[in-house]
Amino acid sequence: METRYNFTQTEKEIYALWEKAGAFNPDTVVVSPDRDPQEKKHFSIIMPPPNANDPLHVGHALFVTIEDILIRYHRMLGEDTLWLPGTDHAGIETQFVFEKKLQKNKQSRFDFDRSTLYSMIWDYVQENSGIAVEQIKQLGASADWSRYTFTLDEKVVEDVLETFKNLHKDGLVYRDFRLVNYCTKCGTSYSELEVDHIDSTSPLYYVKYPFIDTEEEFITVATVRPEPIFADTHLAVNPTDKKHAYLVGKQVKNPLTGETMTIIADEYVDPEFGTGIVKLTPAHDPNDFEIAKKYDLPINIAITPQGKLTDIAGKFAGLSVVNGRKEIVAYLEEQGYIDHVDTKYQNRIGICYRCKRPIEPLPLPQFFIKVNDDETSLVGNALKALDSGETKIHGAGREKILRHWLNSLKDWNISRQIVWGIGIPVWYPIEGNESKITVGFLNTDKKFIQGTLETLLEENTLEEIKAGIQTVLADASLEYIVSTTPPSDGLWIQETDTFDTWFSSAQWPVVTLKNTKPGDFERFYPTSVMETGYDILPFWVMRMMLLGIYSTGKSPFSDVYLHGLVRDAKGNKMSKSKGNVINPLEVVAEYGADSLRMALVIRSTPGQDKSVGEPDFKAMRNFGNKIWNASRFALLSHDPKSTEAQNDAEFYKKLADVVAESSSLLEKLQVGLAADYIYNEFWHWFCDTSIEEQKAGTLSSTAILEGIVTFMKLLHPFMPFVTESIWQELHSEKLVDSEALITTPWPAI
RNA sequence: GAACUCGUAGCUCAGUUGGUUAGAGCGCUACAUUGACAUUGUAGAGGUCAGAGGUUCGAGUCCUCUCGAGUUCACCA
Numbered sequence: 123m124e125t126r127y128n129f130t131q132t133e134k135e136i137y138a139l140w141e142k143a144g145a146f147n148p149d150t151v152v153v154s155p156d157r158d159p160q161e162k163k164h165f166s167i168i169m170p171p172p173n174a175n176d177p178l179h180v181g182h183a184l185f186v187t188i189e190d191i192l193i194r195y196h197r198m199l200g201e202d203t204l205w206l207p208g209t210d211h212a213g214i215e216t217q218f219v220f221e222k223k224l225q226k227n228k229q230s231r232f233d234f235d236r237s238t239l240y241s242m243i244w245d246y247v248q249e250n251s252g253i254a255v256e257q258i259k260q261l262g263a264s265a266d267w268s269r270y271t272f273t274l275d276e277k278v279v280e281d282v283l284e285t286f287k288n289l290h291k292d293g294l295v296y297r298d299f300r301l302v303n304y305c306t307k308c309g310t311s312y313s314e315l316e317v318d319h320i321d322s323t324s325p326l327y328y329v330k331y332p333f334i335d336t337e338e339e340f341i342t343v344a345t346v347r348p349e350p351i352f353a354d355t356h357l358a359v360n361p362t363d364k365k366h367a368y369l370v371g372k373q374v375k376n377p378l379t380g381e382t383m384t385i386i387a388d389e390y391v392d393p394e395f396g397t398g399i400v401k402l403t404p405a406h407d408p409n410d411f412e413i414a415k416k417y418d419l420p421i422n423i424a425i426t427p428q429g430k431l432t433d434i435a436g437k438f439a440g441l442s443v444v445n446g447r448k449e450i451v452a453y454l455e456e457q458g459y460i461d462h463v464d465t466k467y468q469n470r471i472g473i474c475y476r477c478k479r480p481i482e483p484l485p486l487p488q489f490f491i492k493v494n495d496d497e498t499s500l501v502g503n504a505l506k507a508l509d510s511g512e513t514k515i516h517g518a519g520r521e522k523i524l525r526h527w528l529n530s531l532k533d534w535n536i537s538r539q540i541v542w543g544i545g546i547p548v549w550y551p552i553e554g555n556e557s558k559i560t561v562g563f564l565n566t567d568k569k570f571i572q573g574t575l576e577t578l579l580e581e582n583t584l585e586e587i588k589a590g591i592q593t594v595l596a597d598a599s600l601e602y603i604v605s606t607t608p609p610s611d612g613l614w615i616q617e618t619d620t621f622d623t624w625f626s627s628a629q630w631p632v633v634t635l636k637n638t639k640p641g642d643f644e645r646f647y648p649t650s651v652m653e654t655g656y657d658i659l660p661f662w663v664m665r666m667m668l669l670g671i672y673s674t675g676k677s678p679f680s681d682v683y684l685h686g687l688v689r690d691a692k693g694n695k696m697s698k699s700k701g702n703v704i705n706p707l708e709v710v711a712e713y714g715a716d717s718l719r720m721a722l723v724i725r726s727t728p729g730q731d732k733s734v735g736e737p738d739f740k741a742m743r744n745f746g747n748k749i750w751n752a753s754r755f756a757l758l759s760h761d762p763k764s765t766e767a768q769n770d771a772e773f774y775k776k777l778a779d780v781v782a783e784s785s786s787l788l789e790k791l792q793v794g795l796a797a798d799y800i801y802n803e804f805w806h807w808f809c810d811t812s813i814e815e816q817k818a819g820t821l822s823s824t825a826i827l828e829g830i831v832t833f834m835k836l837l838h839p840f841m842p843f844v845t846e847s848i849w850q851e852l853h854s855e856k857l858v859d860s861e862a863l864i865t866t867p868w869p870a871i
Numbered sequence: 872g873a874a875c876u877c878g879u880a881g882c883u884c885a886g887u888u889g890g891u892u893a894g895a896g897c898g899c900u901a902c903a904u905u906g907a908c909a910u911u912g913u914a915g916a917g918g919u920c921a922g923a924g925g926u927u928c929g930a931g932u933c934c935u936c937u938c939g940a941g942u943u944c945a946c947c948a
Binding site: 123125126127319326343344345346347358390391392395396397399400401402403407409410469470518519520522523526527530656689691692693721724725726727729730731732733734735736737738740741742743744745746747748750751752753754755756757758759786787790792794795798801802806809810813814 | 874875876877882883884885886887894895896897898906907908910911912913941942943944945946947948
């Protein structure tokens, strides 16, 4: 053996050795051949699928490490162990990256029909999808690659669609014309979870509305959004507001259009805020939308999905929201309709979590999943799983946060106006509805045309329209059918919206196990541990509970381990602009995968952020070297004829304690603590004390060898490469029987 | 406005159900070392565990309050 552990040579060979031994696959792995398979407990983890086209970052390295530790431990226990890997198509993220590429070529998504764009993105993802997988392997992940699944695999998509059909059949899916969170830049709607809120100082305009009968008199209304005034038809005051009671039923003039507006009363209005009078903009404010529905007020749309003012804006039509606001304010000022402006008004505005631009509430017909209408709702069942302990959350108070999310969850908008995703399997009947279906498509000359089918069919055939289709917008009143195949009778046109990526991700534990190998679902569901970052608790974990319980009656996992963010050595968040981003592959190249793994996991706590840096990698590289050299010592000093020494009994007792404590910590998912504990016992007890005792002759070399063999097993889940590498040396010296450490039974407790 | 988390050695952090002299890594001081390892060893300095009160035989650990930091949610024109 060399005096220093050389990881660069060994890591690739070792990984190949494991793969060759079939160690990752529960169907081929043999750990405890004498154990009755009937008695075997199962242990399964579904790997959180990384985005197929993203390279690895340090967060991936953390989840790979934690999951691999648990998997290796349970595999060594002889349990039926599966770690199922996969990748995610990541709808919006991926389409956005692809659109940036298009932009460089001076193209946009609107230059292509849907199926062309889809297959372009498909090819792009295929080119990149191998990268993440290869990188995960470099970290030593002992996942069963024979069961690798992609979210757009045919069978997965079939099952996702099936769930939608079932939800629809059970009345849990509905289509409704509602205000949705729309990003005019990204060109799609989002669920409430994708909207961030930021503090903002926005001018608050006090606008004068003259009375219709006595034009010299007016009332004043405060607004931060003057630009859709032309779409407003009503003002409102609080019915209990004595000061303004006289206004109810009175009529004023719309300062932009001159049309008559009636003042109504509703409790929603806060008499203390602003002037105590609000303008109602039902199409662009959630509260106003509710009031409009209540009183059946007209919903005039002022802003298009492209973020432009609509035709009813008259001379302002076509302007962007921002420019429209400027010009409209200037016009109102000119006309004397601006009383004053509060420039220091503090509010919070919703922005797109991706592009950080303001979210526009827009009325659109979309598909929603009912989450919370009664006790047996999706939310109700998820809460029951938490109450009963069927699913336990590990991670610094995150269970309370999850409950808070569940209790305040609104119906889930699953429609996205993008191409890269699973199409919603909904069809609208054309005959008799031509005027209620608006489509946008590229005609045979590749020119974009938009209009109702009624007008478009005059100059184009239905086949031409379908071939170049980009968007279908069917009136909310239309009947529709849910079908995964084109309906055979009559003329139909398919919905062009795709599912929120999280709608398929939410079914991941179910749709993977149902499609890997026959029997996998029965064998491995519910899974044992779901390990992921706390930042996607509401997006993913919560929704997996909602849909997992819906599809199977059982919560998809019994424990949820939420790891924290990886921060830099000073505890700062990593970001490209700060230049403090750790590239896991660079660390692997310089210090070895074992060092990276151990540095990430040692003393980490679920739900708590972890800071790591160069000194940590170095320290763990030193630890790997320490392991290597202690083993070298054991080999060099090994004497088959050595006799028992005075401290042997005490040594074996302590060694048994270390095994018991390590096992107990791992059983309790205290991975960071286990790593710290084994580190200390190995270095500061075994090396500093026991080896010195052996040198002094008070401990036998047999005991030292036994210590090394045991510690290799205990350390293997954490630092698989160096320990396996030593095991191979021990095996070639015929000091251990089993051929590979990865499939060697965990020491008996 | 609310919830959650955190405040432990110079720095970054562990410390599970409350139980003997509070730990690790890095850093610091002194010394050692050519047959496991300088990617080392030995010894040491350094902590009134944010502060105050309480429960307890016993509190870094549980409760209350105060101060400070962070994260997230809500919100009204």
